[in-house]
Amino acid sequence: MAEKTLKERIIDTALRLFEQYGYHGVTVDRIVTESDASKGGFYHNFKSKDELLYHIHDVFITYVLNKAQDAYKNYHTPTERLCAIVQSFVKVFHLYKPHITVFYQESTYLRPEYSQKINEKRDEFKRVIFQVIREGIEAGEFRPELSVEITGMSIIGMVNWTYKWYKPNGPMTIEQIATHFIDFILHSVLTEEAKQKVENISFFLASKQMI
Amino acid sequence: MAEKTLKERIIDTALRLFEQYGYHGVTVDRIVTESDASKGGFYHNFKSKDELLYHIHDVFITYVLNKAQDAYKNYHTPTERLCAIVQSFVKVFHLYKPHITVFYQESTYLRPEYSQKINEKRDEFKRVIFQVIREGIEAGEFRPELSVEITGMSIIGMVNWTYKWYKPNGPMTIEQIATHFIDFILHSVLTEEAKQKVENISFFLASKQMI
């Protein structure tokens, strides 16, 4: 395996420090020191501290958006799609927890030119979720009295909040957490008929090879 | 009605600015200018910029904790208590949206002596919610396979996330949003028997004079 490049080392260090102390709680000098780099090396790889922040945002949102779009493509009923999206969404927290923390804590400090790009991808992600819920209602799988927006934001909020409490080495694995979320969500959105079909939710997930 | 004191004017201005630009995106000078105060007036009322941040945190968490404790006292079944807590919790977003935004965006920047106090109240709030869920399961109203912690954090996350998208003058009133959340939550946590009793959720809420 190739050694880590300087750029990667800087990003790793910055991520760790930003997560703990916040973007403004960390100086460029400190990032440089703790990643065994130099100021020259830093500014060779990044135009500015702002650009580094943008880069962190972009890596995460790009990943999660792609995962959602893949999940949409690879499954073909609203219920399966919703499960798959939530599943992959939750799993991201294992890999990208520092990214996510920075994403939700520091996005106010993104400069306009950067935040615009990020917001486009974020909105696209929301659109996919809303779409699935809308199709679920139309297909009769989800309860017709649901509000697409509030249901969508409830799901997004519930999952996103994980970044505030999830501990990678805690008592719950990320898969267990995902299963609980999906259980919670399916009980809320499915119609009685659809619930009959799914029957046992854990079994349903297993049969779809999601867990 | 008495005029607003300087302190109140400073807090109002700071809240508005912090919400939009973040704690580090706003200087004391700017707060002072936009609240028609002076540097001296600011430091007469607050020991430091940090203390102002703490004050904002404390007002919100104290309010929401009291509301949850009141809801617990005033109702006597787990289902009613959960509804009442969520109800009052969501309503807080109407009054305290800027506080909440600052609370969740800027808490990393609270100095240790302050964040300790805040965390105690926040943990106490969580404790109340966990307690209600635990009692709901024990009483047979909530599904026994629920995880108290994950269910609790799901509810808290779902509601808290509201601060990211709620617009006080948007198409949904805060009461409508609260009703949707409660509907979502009750469908997830209630056992089949308990659902029979509650029957129609909107009707249930109305009968308890919650909406």
Added chain:
DNA sequence: GCACAAAGACCGACTAGTTGGTTTGTTTAC
């Protein structure tokens, strides 16, 4: 009711320290 002093509220120019970013010159590695 008044004189006056003490306390508290508030002002704003100033300071001292910090920090993102630059520059210049050097070194390493393919």
Added chain:
DNA sequence: GTAAACAAACCAACTAGTCGGTCTTTGTGC
């Protein structure tokens, strides 16, 4: 030789906090 990276001095801008002073209110003795 060229690009990536280092080292360190340097700067300009910014910003939290200070400090001496003024104005206003309140309390007290007579």
